[in-house]
Amino acid sequence: MTTDEISIRASHTLIEKELLVFSDNCLSCDEIESPDKCNTTTECNDGNECFLMEVLTHDFKPAVRLGCMEKKNYCRMQCSNLAEFGTFTPEHMKQFFQYTSRLFHISSGEEFQAYVGIEDANQSGSRPKWVWEVSGQTMIHGMQTRFNPTHHTYCMVAIHRTYSSDHSYIAGLANVDCSKQYKPLCQIKLS
Incomplete structure (x- = not known):
C-alpha cells in the first residue's frame, strides 16, 4: 500500500476464538492459569467480543483474564x-x-x-x-x-x-x- x-x-489472528466460546457464550474468569481452567461463561451483549488478556498476578505470576469487551476497546487493548x-x-x-x-x-x-x-x-x-x-x-x-x-x-x-x-x-x-x-x-x- x-x-x-x-x-x-x-x-481471530490474535486469539483462537474456539478457546473462548462455549455454547455461544464467552468464557469468563479472572486471573487463572490457562483458559482450559475456566468453567464460568457469560453472554456478551451486542457490540461486544470475547477476549483473552495475558496479565501478571499480584505476585508477578503469568495468568489470563477471559470475558466480554466492547469491540473498540478490544482494538485499544491491542494498542x-x-x-x-x-x-x-x-x-x-x-x-x-x-x-x-x-x-x-x-x-x-x-x-x-x-x-x-x-x-x-x-x-x-x-x-x-x-x-x-x-x-x-x-x-x-x-x-x-x-x-x-x-x-x-x-x-x-x-x-x-x-x-x-x-x-x-x-x-x-x-x-x-x-x-x-x-x-x-x-x-x-x-x-
Missing part, C-alpha cells in the same frame, strides 16, 4: 484502533481487500466482513452521516457499497467478495446492526 503504512490484524480507510482511494480499497483475502485465506465465493472504525454521527438510522471515529473525517462518497435501512445501523463493516467465474469482486463498506456477528478489524499505523 502506498498510503500510510498500515498493518491490519483481525481479532490499535478499529481500521479506518479515510485516505484510501477505490484502488487502495481493492488492493487492501485482495491482501486481506490472501491473509485470512478467503477463497473465491466467500465474503470477508469485519467491523471498521466508522460511525453514524447522527445516530438516526434514516439519514446517516458516516464519520471516521479517530480522525472525525466524513466518509468519501462511493466507499459505501450497500445501504441497509434498518432501525439501528450504527456500525459499519468492510466487505470483500471475489467471484471465480469472471474474477469480479465487491469491495466497500456497508452499514449493519451492531451485533456479535462480526469481528473487529484492528489497525496499527506504523511510523
Whole structure:
C-alpha cells in the first residue's frame, strides 16, 4: 500500500476464538492459569467480543483474564484502533481487500466482513452521516457499497467478495446492526 503504512490484524489472528466460546457464550474468569481452567461463561451483549488478556498476578505470576469487551476497546487493548480507510482511494480499497483475502485465506465465493472504525454521527438510522471515529473525517462518497435501512445501523463493516467465474469482486463498506456477528478489524499505523 502506498498510503500510510498500515498493518491490519483481525481479532481471530490474535486469539483462537474456539478457546473462548462455549455454547455461544464467552468464557469468563479472572486471573487463572490457562483458559482450559475456566468453567464460568457469560453472554456478551451486542457490540461486544470475547477476549483473552495475558496479565501478571499480584505476585508477578503469568495468568489470563477471559470475558466480554466492547469491540473498540478490544482494538485499544491491542494498542490499535478499529481500521479506518479515510485516505484510501477505490484502488487502495481493492488492493487492501485482495491482501486481506490472501491473509485470512478467503477463497473465491466467500465474503470477508469485519467491523471498521466508522460511525453514524447522527445516530438516526434514516439519514446517516458516516464519520471516521479517530480522525472525525466524513466518509468519501462511493466507499459505501450497500445501504441497509434498518432501525439501528450504527456500525459499519468492510466487505470483500471475489467471484471465480469472471474474477469480479465487491469491495466497500456497508452499514449493519451492531451485533456479535462480526469481528473487529484492528489497525496499527506504523511510523
